[in-house]
Amino acid sequence: MLQTAYQALEGGDAARAESIARSVLEREPHAEGALLVLAFALDAQQRTIEALPYFEQLTREHPQASAHWNNLGNVQRSLGNQAGAEEAFGKALSIDPQEASALFNLGLLRLDKGEPHAARDVLFGALRAVPDDAMVRATAANATFLCGNGDEADRLLADWPAWAGRDPLALAEVGWLYARLGQAVDAERALDASANAAPHHPKILVRRAAFLERSNRVDEARRLLGQVQPQAAALEGLTEEVAIVRAEIAARGEDREAARQQYEAIVADPGAARRHPELLTAIARLHDKAGDTAQAMAWLDRAHAVQVEEVRRYSPEWFEDGADPLGITRERIARDDVAGWLPIGAPTAEESPIFVVGFPRSGTTMLETMLDAHPALAGMDERTFLQDVVDQVRAAGLDYPREVGRIDDALAQRLRATYWNLVRTRAKVDPSRRLVDKNPLNILRLPLIRRLFPNAKIILALRHPCDVVLSNYMQTFRTPAYVALTASIASTARGYADTFDFWIDQAAALAPDVLELRYEDVVDDIDTQSRHIAVFLGLEWHEGMVNFHERAKARGYIATPSYHQVVEPINRKGIARWERYREHLAPALPHLQPFIERWGYTTD
Numbered sequence: 001m002l003q004t005a006y007q008a009l010e011g012g013d014a015a016r017a018e019s020i021a022r023s024v025l026e027r028e029p030h031a032e033g034a035l036l037v038l039a040f041a042l043d044a045q046q047r048t049i050e051a052l053p054y055f056e057q058l059t060r061e062h063p064q065a066s067a068h069w070n071n072l073g074n075v076q077r078s079l080g081n082q083a084g085a086e087e088a089f090g091k092a093l094s095i096d097p098q099e100a101s102a103l104f105n106l107g108l109l110r111l112d113k114g115e116p117h118a119a120r121d122v123l124f125g126a127l128r129a130v131p132d133d134a135m136v137r138a139t140a141a142n143a144t145f146l147c148g149n150g151d152e153a154d155r156l157l158a159d160w161p162a163w164a165g166r167d168p169l170a171l172a173e174v175g176w177l178y179a180r181l182g183q184a185v186d187a188e189r190a191l192d193a194s195a196n197a198a199p200h201h202p203k204i205l206v207r208r209a210a211f212l213e214r215s216n217r218v219d220e221a222r223r224l225l226g227q228v229q230p231q232a233a234a235l236e237g238l239t240e241e242v243a244i245v246r247a248e249i250a251a252r253g254e255d256r257e258a259a260r261q262q263y264e265a266i267v268a269d270p271g272a273a274r275r276h277p278e279l280l281t282a283i284a285r286l287h288d289k290a291g292d293t294a295q296a297m298a299w300l301d302r303a304h305a306v307q308v309e310e311v312r313r314y315s316p317e318w319f320e321d322g323a324d325p326l327g328i329t330r331e332r333i334a335r336d337d338v339a340g341w342l343p344i345g346a347p348t349a350e351e352s353p354i355f356v357v358g359f360p361r362s363g364t365t366m367l368e369t370m371l372d373a374h375p376a377l378a379g380m381d382e383r384t385f386l387q388d389v390v391d392q393v394r395a396a397g398l399d400y401p402r403e404v405g406r407i408d409d410a411l412a413q414r415l416r417a418t419y420w421n422l423v424r425t426r427a428k429v430d431p432s433r434r435l436v437d438k439n440p441l442n443i444l445r446l447p448l449i450r451r452l453f454p455n456a457k458i459i460l461a462l463r464h465p466c467d468v469v470l471s472n473y474m475q476t477f478r479t480p481a482y483v484a485l486t487a488s489i490a491s492t493a494r495g496y497a498d499t500f501d502f503w504i505d506q507a508a509a510l511a512p513d514v515l516e517l518r519y520e521d522v523v524d525d526i527d528t529q530s531r532h533i534a535v536f537l538g539l540e541w542h543e544g545m546v547n548f549h550e551r552a553k554a555r556g557y558i559a560t561p562s563y564h565q566v567v568e569p570i571n572r573k574g575i576a577r578w579e580r581y582r583e584h585l586a587p588a589l590p591h592l593q594p595f596i597e598r599w600g601y602t603t604d
Contacts (some may be wrong), residue, residue, distance in 0.1 A: 001020060001023070001024060001036070002020070002021075002024055002031075002033050002034060003021055003035065003502070004284050004399065004493065005021050005024070005034070005037045005041075006037060009037060009040060009041055009044065011213045012042035012252070014040075014041040014042075014045045015041070015045065017037055017038075017040075017041040017044075018037075018038060018041035018042060018045070018317060020037070021034045021035075021037040021038035021041060021520075025038065025600075030061060032058065032061070032062060035054050035058050035099075036058060036068075036071075038051075038054055038055075039051045039054035039055045039058070039071070039075075042054070043075065043078075044324075045282055046234075046235065046334070046465075048075060048078055048079060049079070050074075050151070051075060052075055052079070055068070055071055055072045055075050056072060057452075058071070058072075059072050059088070059091070063532050064095055065095075066091075066092040066093070066095040066096040066099050066102060067092075067101075069088050069089070069091040069092035069102070070088070070089065070092040070099065070101050070102045070105060072084075072088040073085045073086075073087075073088030073089040073092065073102070073105055073106070073109070074105055075113065076088055077105070077108070077109050078237070081114065082109060082113055082271075084453060085109050086106070086109060089102050089105055089106040089109065090106075093106070093507070098125075100126045100129035100133070100136070101126075102247050102495065103122045103123070103125045103126035103129065104123065104126040104133075104135075104136050104139070106122045106123075107122045107123035107126060107139060107140070107143065108139070109274070110122065111139075111142075111143060111146075112271065112275070112516050113271060113274070113275075113276040114271055114273075114274025114310070115274075115310070115313075116143050116146035116310075117147050117310070117313070117314035118242045118314075119143040119146075120140065120143040120144055120146075120147055121141035121600040123136065123138055123139055123143050126140070127140045132163065132171035133164055134164040134166075134167040135167060135170045135173065136158065137156060137163060137164070137170075137589055138157075138164060138170045138173035138174050138177065139173065139454050141153045141156035141157050141174075141177055142173060142177050144156060145177060145180060145181065145478065145484035146478065147314075147423075147478075147480075148477075148478040148479040148480045148481075148482075148483070148585045149479075150181055150384075150479075151513060152328075153177065153181065154181055154183075157174055157177065157178065157181075157328070158185075160174045160186070160190060161189075161193075164190070165193065166427040167202065168193075168194045168197035168198040168204060169194070169198075169201070169203055169204070171190045171193050171194035171197070172190070172191065172194040172203055172204045172207040172208075173206075173207075174186075175187050175188070175189075175190030175191035175193075175194060175207060175211065176207045176210060176211065178190060179191075179210070179211050179214060180597060182381040182382055182383075183381075183426070184381065185427075185428050187211060188211070191204075191211055193206050194208075195208060200227070201235055202228045202229070202232045202233050202235075202236050202238055203238060205224050205225070205228050206225065206228055206233070206238055206241050206245060208222075208224055208225040209221040209222075209225040209228075209245050209249075210241075210244075210245045210248070212224065213245060213248050213249055213252070217247060218252050221245070221249055222249050225245055225249065226496040227244060227352070228242055230242075240272060243262065243265070243266050244266060244276065244279065245465070246262060247259055247262035247263045247266065247279075247282075249462060250262055251263075251282065251286065251300060256286050256289055256290060257290075259286060260283055260286040260287070260290075263279050263282055263283045264283060265284070266279055267279050267280060267283070273302075273306055274306055274310070277303045277306045277307050277476050278303075278476035279495055280299050280300075280302050280303035280306065280476075281299070281300060281303045281474055281475060281476045284296045284297070284298075284299035284300045284303065284474060285474060287299060288577070291580075293580045293581055293584075295472075297581065297584050300473055300474060303476060304473070304483075304486065304487055304488070305559040307476070307477075307483045307489050308483060308484075310483075311480045311483045311484065314480075315480045318480055318484035319484060319487075323441060323484065323537045325481040325482065325484045325485040325495065326444070326481075326485065326495055326498045326499065328444050328502075328553040329444060329498045329499060329501065329502035331400070331402070332401065332447075332502065332505060332506055332509075332511050333401050333402070333404070333447045333506060333510060334509060335508065335509040335532065337402070337405060338405070338509060338510060339405075340405055340539070341405030341451070342405060342406060342407070342408055344407065344408060344409045344412050345409055345412075346453070346454045346455055347351045347416070347455065348455055349455040349456060349457055349513070349538070350538075351433065352453040352455055352456035352457075353434075353435045353436070353437040353456060354371065354434060354435065354436045354437065354456065354457050354458075354459070354537065355437050355438075355439070355441055355442055355449060355453075355456055355457070355458045355459070356368050356378070356439075356440075356442075356458075356459045356461060357439070357442045357443035357446075357458060357459070357460055357487060358363070358440045358460055358461030358462065358463075359440060359441060359443070359468050359472075359495075359496050359499050359500070360440045360441065360468075360472055360475075361440075361463070361468050361471035361472050361475065361495055362462060362463040362468050362519060363461050363463050363519035363522065363574075364438050364440045364442065364461045365438070366519070366522070366548070367459060367461055367517065367522075367533075368436055369548045369549075370522075370530060370533070370545045370548040371436045371438060371545070371549075372548075372549070373431070373542070373544035373545050373548045374534070374539065374542045374544060374545055375542060375544070376428045376433055376434060376437075376539055376542075377433055377434050377537075377539075378430045378433035378434065378435055378436065379436040379438060380423070380427040380428075380429055380435070380436070380437070380438070381427070381438075382438060382439045382440075383422070383423075383426065383437070383439060384428060384439065384481050385419055385422045385423065385426075385437070385439075385449065386419070386437075386439070386442050386445045386448055386449070387445065388419075388422060389415050389418055389419050389448060389452070390445060390448055392414075392415055392418050393407070393415065393448070396411060400447075401447035401448070404447050404448060404451045404452070407451055407452075412451070412452055416452055416453075419452070423435060434537075440461070443460070443499060443502075443503055444499065444502060445586045446503070446506045446510055446512060447470075447506065447510065447592035448509065449512065450510040450512055454514065456512075457513055457515070457536065457537055458512050458513060458515070458518065459514070459515050459517055459533070459536075460514050460515065460516045461517060461519065462516055462517065462518045462599050463518065463519035463520070463574075464519075464575075464576070464578065464596070464599075464601045465493075465496055465595045465596050465599070465601065466522065466578035466585050466588065466589075466596070466601075466603070467547065467574065467575070467576065467577055467578045467590060468496060469489060469492045469493050469578075469585065469588050469592065470489075470577060470581055470585065471574070472486050472492050472496075473486055473489055473492055488587070489584060489585060489587055490536070490587035490588060490591070491586070492588070493588035493589075493591035493592050494591050496591065496592065496595070497591040497592065497594075497595065500595050504598075515532075515533065515536045516519060516599075517529065517532075517533070518599065518600075519574070519575075520575055523572055523574075523575060524572075526545075530545040531548055533545070589603065
């Protein structure tokens, strides 16, 4: 009889399973199998509160069964009782510390609580126990990303078609994580594969809608999200995620007040604010667009406080006395050292990447999109390929950057091959077009650029330093070092100053071939400035450079915070915004003043 109940439950007839289980329990009130079937049958009918006493009874009557504690933890988690869930998972793991299901579910709970570092630790335990479980691997990669380690998350996702290809929900997780990592090709492949396998699953619909919104395909995103029924979303634990995507879509429209209210309804839950600090900055930007600078700054301060609290808990070294988030700026080449470099061969400018560098939020995405619109050039989303090569330099036993001059021809060729292999394997780039490598913080890797690609053209993106600092403060970053760097307006300004102190010093020592380009000049006269860029690169001017927003729409996914801006015709919205925040930027001005003057700006 109980076997029939199991079959009914597995076949989706939870009501029949319930009826059979109750019949058994009338004769045997403590029958373990019947209690379990009844508990699951009630839960399957969304009668979780009724199911809870039966899950609890199982743990009382079979306290050494880790599976029962794990089931109780899942029910407590679904009911929002995080303390009860944590206790239940803890009991399960005290009985069997290697129980993969309990480790996985505890990891999910800690993600719910906005504690990605704690989640990562237990998820890696689950992954060691079940290395072939696709969902465990994908979720561990997600937690790693949320901890600010995108490179490690990327490594966990390697060869994803082989290990996730048969699990549509794991594929959806992989696709959305690739999207946040900025790898649009893999993101779309994984999401399409998940949709082919389970086109109507709520989680897959939501993840694809989120990706489409980020790809500036807002109408498609809205259509997909409209297919998700509230009851189905609740059953899958997707209510919050649906609300976030709906708010993101609303923020792309004209009714900003409605979008703001949607965001604020989500973060009214402190747990949601910890899980999604980016929503706090989104609210701030909506207040900014409405002209309410006081409210904008209040939300920004709250967003940074949430992130700082998390980083302090797991990486307190970033906030200790003497902590240096941009320590790389202290590692420099002296002019006299360059004269002693070993002579090596070098690719021509045409054989070298074009590097677009600057401090983040200086207009580098706009410049890269302009260049990508030229038929002779090919851009790619931000990658850390040069840092990967720096790691190879150090692996070769050289002290970077002090000993880059000791790189000989053989090593230089290997390092260039490493760079180009990364480009070919990790980015979709047409080899017949010159590569545009846009990563703003490559500004800090100038010694490597000059050693491996001495003829490379470099475009230095400039923007009023006050606007740059404010715009950085208006973003949410995941990397712990950058969370510390942007913890306050003053710390962000110090980071800007450190970066350009480094650049000015190293540019004098290394004499790169650089075009300094001010964002404001491009906005005010894009025709002239685009021609200036073409001349610098040795190219014929192309009209696509002026209408770059059309190219951005065609490209789809753009993995930078300005993804929604580069699809708009060029405008002055981002110019002199800092003036409305003048009083808030007062702590930044002592750090920024030398650069304000150097780049020809004023604070009048």
